[in-house]
Amino acid sequence: MSNITVQTIDSTFVVDSRLIAAELGIAHKSFKETIRTYQTDFEEFGNLAVHSEGVKGTSSYSEFLYLNEDHSYLSLTYSNNTPQVRQAKVNLVKAFKVAREATAPKMSLTLIESVEAYLNTLKEVEATKLLLAAADEKVLEMKPKVEMYNILLEANNAIKIGEFADILNIKKLGQNNLFKFLRMKGILDQQSKPYQKYVHHFNVVQKINRHTGDSYPVVLVTPKGQEFIVKKILEDGRYIIKSAIVNQIVEAAAADKAA
Template identity: 35%
Template sequence: MSALDLVTDHDGTLVVSSETIAAGSGVQHKNVLELVHANRADFEEFGRVAFETRPLATAGGIQSRQVALLNEQQATLLMTYQRNTEQVRQFKKTLVRAFFDMARRLAAPQVPLSLPEALRAYAEEVEQRQALEAKVAEDAPKVLFADSVAASETAILVGDLAKILRGNGVEIGATRLFDRLRNDGYLIRRKGTDWNMPTQKAMELGLFRVKETAVTHSDGHVTISKTPKVTGKGQAYFVNRYVGQASRQAVAS
């Protein structure tokens, strides 16, 4: 597949699919799609993220799966969230060339009607690129954090995650973080033996693991104590999510 084949036209906008990014980056498509959903508010600062359903051949037959279609700015931002492997670095350059070459090919037959129109078009392009550069710079600490812990085998307590969030500008303690995780659907809200345990969604995303400890009581009977712990992937996920939300709230106020 040539560089130009990576990029397609979708309702007048040049886009690249999450499938193409996954294949080019050497990662699973579901992981790319998780990044899109987890940081969707960030991506939609550069336009609405389009989705479509495509057929997927599996051992059990033809199934369907959701695919994201990202414009140039969104795709560039997504690549900053990827682990910085050699394959990812090479694909970044390929993707930049693909967008540039496709835009040039489509624009070649067109000539601006006037000098003011050409100047306005150039000014808009510069403004979009400056906005993207500012966004990438703003997210740099989060991306570095994600690179350092996403593959870590070390799981931490929710209270320790609260300390990390405070170090990244989110004013929150352990109690408030537990409450927020319950309200956001990552921990079980209903009172009972499963209270504060990870939800099915959180476990499927790999954000938590549960530590089980045998406790022997004075009368000799043994119970199992369960403690939710945040995985390395979960630490990166929640820092990206909650630091991003805090930044947007600060800008809005």
């Protein structure tokens, strides 16, 4: 069941960004980062103002945005086109339709007015279909960037260095060679652990060998660390980079910095 609730602020229908994030099944923090990344696109449809409630510095504090109808539909174009996202589109259309009907003046309809109302409903249905089609087209256009955004910029998405090498898919820079590269650059020591100077780019976690019970360290590279490593590879200049993903990482980092 949808929890989308449309409010009226300054004669404009709006939805709390926290409700849309919940509808999409994602963290509100990640949803806000998406809006900040593509803020220029959103501001074409009206200003974005951050609101807050609760006491700052406590668990009750929260920052959120009121998104108008255009903002709300646009936010869904930056999500993977899953069944849950498609249902969220439908729920948003219904919620704004209900809000408009609730504020429409009530009157007795003549036969002609009833026909006109029916025709208008048909037009609205067709307009909704066009809106969903346009949203689907935008999803296809943005899918590569959105997928990379989800991989690299989502909070706490640290991954193994070997997994990162697979994502980059750079010739002669697989897992083992990437470790050698980072040691050569003085980023990792001979035990493949980050030097103190670069430790903020990595997470070192302890894993347990389920067969022996012994613990061993696993080095994970954070989103900021992923951007840092790509810059080092580009600066080195020895590798032939054909992967579009590297460019997407650079673009994502630039967009994140601009936001």
